[in-house]
Amino acid sequence: MRTAICERLGVEFPLFAFSHCRDVVAAVTNAGGFGVLGAVAYSPDQLDTELTWIDERVGGRPYGVDVLVPGRLDASALDRHAHLMDFIPDRHRDFVTHLLSKYGVTAPAQPLTAVADEFGRRVTAAGASGLIEVALKHPIGLIASALGPPPPEMVAAARQAGVPVAALVGTVEHARRQVAAGADLIVAQGTEAGGHTGDISTMVLVPQVVDAIAPVPVLAAGGIASGRQMAAAMALGAEGVWCGSVWLTTEEAETSPAVKRKLLAASSLDTVRSRSRTGKPARQLKSAWTEEWDSAQESPGPLGMPLQLLVAEGAMARIGIAAEKGEPGALELVNYYVGQVVGQLDQVKPAREVVYEMISEFASAVDRLNTLSAG
Amino acid sequence: MRTAICERLGVEFPLFAFSHCRDVVAAVTNAGGFGVLGAVAYSPDQLDTELTWIDERVGGRPYGVDVLVPGRLDASALDRHAHLMDFIPDRHRDFVTHLLSKYGVTAPAQPLTAVADEFGRRVTAAGASGLIEVALKHPIGLIASALGPPPPEMVAAARQAGVPVAALVGTVEHARRQVAAGADLIVAQGTEAGGHTGDISTMVLVPQVVDAIAPVPVLAAGGIASGRQMAAAMALGAEGVWCGSVWLTTEEAETSPAVKRKLLAASSLDTVRSRSRTGKPARQLKSAWTEEWDSAQESPGPLGMPLQLLVAEGAMARIGIAAEKGEPGALELVNYYVGQVVGQLDQVKPAREVVYEMISEFASAVDRLNTLSAG
Numbered sequence: 177m178r179t180a181i182c183e184r185l186g187v188e189f190p191l192f193a194f195s196h197c198r199d200v201v202a203a204v205t206n207a208g209g210f211g212v213l214g215a216v217a218y219s220p221d222q223l224d225t226e227l228t229w230i231d232e233r234v235g236g237r238p239y240g241v242d243v244l245v246p247g248r249l250d251a252s253a254l255d256r257h258a259h260l261m262d263f264i265p266d267r268h269r270d271f272v273t274h275l276l277s278k279y280g281v282t283a284p285a286q287p288l289t290a291v292a293d294e295f296g297r298r299v300t301a302a303g304a305s306g307l308i309e310v311a312l313k314h315p316i317g318l319i320a321s322a323l324g325p326p327p328p329e330m331v332a333a334a335r336q337a338g339v340p341v342a343a344l345v346g347t348v349e350h351a352r353r354q355v356a357a358g359a360d361l362i363v364a365q366g367t368e369a370g371g372h373t374g375d376i377s378t379m380v381l382v383p384q385v386v387d388a389i390a391p392v393p394v395l396a397a398g399g400i401a402s403g404r405q406m407a408a409a410m411a412l413g414a415e416g417v418w419c420g421s422v423w424l425t426t427e428e429a430e431t432s433p434a435v436k437r438k439l440l441a442a443s444s445l446d447t448v449r450s451r452s453r454t455g456k457p458a459r460q461l462k463s464a465w466t467e468e469w470d471s472a473q474e475s476p477g478p479l480g481m482p483l484q485l486l487v488a489e490g491a492m493a494r495i496g497i498a499a500e501k502g503e504p505g506a507l508e509l510v511n512y513y514v515g516q517v518v519g520q521l522d523q524v525k526p527a528r529e530v531v532y533e534m535i536s537e538f539a540s541a542v543d544r545l546n547t548l549s550a551g
Numbered sequence: 552m553r554t555a556i557c558e559r560l561g562v563e564f565p566l567f568a569f570s571h572c573r574d575v576v577a578a579v580t581n582a583g584g585f586g587v588l589g590a591v592a593y594s595p596d597q598l599d600t601e602l603t604w605i606d607e608r609v610g611g612r613p614y615g616v617d618v619l620v621p622g623r624l625d626a627s628a629l630d631r632h633a634h635l636m637d638f639i640p641d642r643h644r645d646f647v648t649h650l651l652s653k654y655g656v657t658a659p660a661q662p663l664t665a666v667a668d669e670f671g672r673r674v675t676a677a678g679a680s681g682l683i684e685v686a687l688k689h690p691i692g693l694i695a696s697a698l699g700p701p702p703p704e705m706v707a708a709a710r711q712a713g714v715p716v717a718a719l720v721g722t723v724e725h726a727r728r729q730v731a732a733g734a735d736l737i738v739a740q741g742t743e744a745g746g747h748t749g750d751i752s753t754m755v756l757v758p759q760v761v762d763a764i765a766p767v768p769v770l771a772a773g774g775i776a777s778g779r780q781m782a783a784a785m786a787l788g789a790e791g792v793w794c795g796s797v798w799l800t801t802e803e804a805e806t807s808p809a810v811k812r813k814l815l816a817a818s819s820l821d822t823v824r825s826r827s828r829t830g831k832p833a834r835q836l837k838s839a840w841t842e843e844w845d846s847a848q849e850s851p852g853p854l855g856m857p858l859q860l861l862v863a864e865g866a867m868a869r870i871g872i873a874a875e876k877g878e879p880g881a882l883e884l885v886n887y888y889v890g891q892v893v894g895q896l897d898q899v900k901p902a903r904e905v906v907y908e909m910i911s912e913f914a915s916a917v918d919r920l921n922t923l924s925a926g
Binding site: 177178179347348366367368375376377378379380381383384398399400402404405407408409410411412413443444445515516517519520538539541542544545546547548549550 | 552553554722723741742743749750751752753754755756758759773774775777779780782783784785786787788818819820890891892894895913914916917919920921922923924925
């Protein structure tokens with residue numbers, strides 16, 4: 177295709193695949209799309225290993241890396257001498273204990289303090305910088321900031337390495353701010369997307385962002401898991417699309433079997449925007465976890481980011497283990513970040529096949545539009 | 552254009568304009584679109600007058616009528632010997648009195664009991680039947696049911712009159728149910744729409760509904776106020792689009808000047824889905840009214856439909872009068888049903904111009920898609 181993005185990034189088909197799984201990233205890039213590895217789950221050393229693995233498989237085809245750099249931070253996370261876990265109030269620890277007991281989760285607690293510290297700090301600006309440094313040593317074609325404006329050091333380092341910077345936004349105002357901060361490419365993400373989202377739908381958001389920051393190119397995200405939806409996004413003025421949810425049910429995805437089954441069974445009514453996993457509103461599968469945090473009388477309410485992330489990830493690690501053993505209570509609690517397109521996902525497919533199907537359906541959707549408007 | 556809908560309904564351009572204002576309906580129909588008059592605000596006699604007015608102006612071009620037939624009713628509304636206002640609890644009356652006083656609304660109370668009864672009953676199945684009967688005496692091209700499946704009597708009467716029945720839905724399940732109940736045409740309405748909406752976005756909902764009920768034709772609603780958005784909706788598989796919000800800021804619209812100014816100034820972040828006006832979740836401008844009902848400590852919470860509608864409309868009539876006088880408290884409270892596209896509306900235009908701009912931008916969007924995919 178002939179969008180400015182295709183030319184600038186050397187990609188055949190402007191389909192960007194956000195995934196935490198290197199296999200998905202490599203498969204999409206090799207199929208003519210653009211894989212983007214979500215780096216938040218990795219330490220800098222681990223990220224280096226993952227990117228080397230990808231480099232060895234994509235033969236120079238373009239891929240990117242996504243880091244989570246939140247704009248506002250819980251100040252407690254900035255004290256590097258403290259254990260982040262120490263900032264979690266007793267009420268919140270007790271509520272997690274209560275939930276695990278109420279739902280009969282038997283998996284043992286993990287020794288979390290050190291891991292949690294490492295993980296929690298990685299979503300701070302300081303923590304992200306280690307990942308950015310590693311990423312820019314690899315031949316990546318894009319670096320993306322998933323939350324908040326890209327910090328000046330990230331923009332400077334990327335510029336020096338000749339790597340374009342992308343930023344995800346949910347409002348026109350944020351898009352303007354991100355462009356001012358140096359973003360070369362904006363991902364306008366509607367409320368129907370999985371993970372951290374705003375209130376405005378893709379249909380409404382994309383044209384407004386396109387008009388507000390022209391000629392800066394815009395990718396559309398949220399509600400896109402088919403060629404028809406991709407064609408719709410491009411009709412709105414996007415230069416390409418950024419998809420996350422659709423890869424979760426691919427063969428390559430790291431998604432655990434219990435979660436994959438829940439995703440395949442879910443309808444588009446089965447997601448909710450909840451603060452219960454990260455402290456910021458993030459769309460995910462409705463489950464007993466989101467219901468209890470968001471609605472139970474005894475819920476203390478979620479903490480901010482990154483503290484709620486620590487509370488949730490510690491418990492979710494245990495819940496995940498128990499769910500894989502088939503424990504019914506854990507299966508009620510377990511969930512994952514996913515967009516409303518989850519209702520379309522009912523079959524496990526290779527990532528490559530998803531790309532090819534989207535390309536083919538995109539062409540059919542454009543043909544149909546031509547036929548309709550020829551009358 | 553050559554969609555099945557265009558052929559069946561004899562319309563040039565499958566742009567459906569929902570409006571409570573006969574001037575908008577006639578202007579859109581005369582410009583090549585399809586005007587649909589929202590009948591809920593009228594008594595059967597008034598509706599007859601409005602439709603006669605339209606008939607005299609559209610020269611046989613197609614237009615339709617929309618009635619509100621809720622699926623589930625507050626049982627109290629079914630007792631025709633009682634005054635509906637008698638069912639409104641003191642707490643709710645007191646809260647309205649408190650709000651009007653807190654915001655210094657000085658407009659006098661209207662004698663509401665009889666009007667409210669009439670109005671409240673019109674949104675019952677029995678009340679709607681009077682409107683349907685009147686509508687079918689006019690040469691309408693479509694009758695739509697805005698809430699819940701069209702009742703069997705409505706379908707039977709429409710069939711006998713040779714008028715297709717449309718129904719608005721927010722989920723795939725409702726679409727199936729509406730088709731089973733006899734709907735000839737489904738309007739799949741995303742969460743971003745104004746008025747009564749569900750949770751699922753247009754981008755996600757439309758393709759699922761199209762696939763679930765094929766070959767029954769689908770119009771897309773929610774998030775559509777421009778030619779790019781119309782092209783996007785058609786790329787998703789819709790046969791046309793159903794727009795409401797975009798007409799509210801046209802020259803012809805009945806919208807009061809104070810509300811029109813608020814609409815023109817609003818961004819896409821300024822709407823909320825709230826039960827505070829009708830008892831069911833309806834997207835509208837955020838205002839002190841929605842904030843107080845939805846969040847104030849002393850709020851008794853909204854009643855069901857139609858009782859909340861009575862509570863709200865009585866107060867809103869006074870608030871509207873005070874807002875037109877420029878009373879600051881009333882200007883904080885006043886609002887109206889509108890979708891997230893309100894952020895795009897920043898200029899008053901004739902309805903005809905809106906239609907022509909959408910036609911022209913639609914063509915450009917299709918051209919752009921062709922150019923992009925030619926590469």
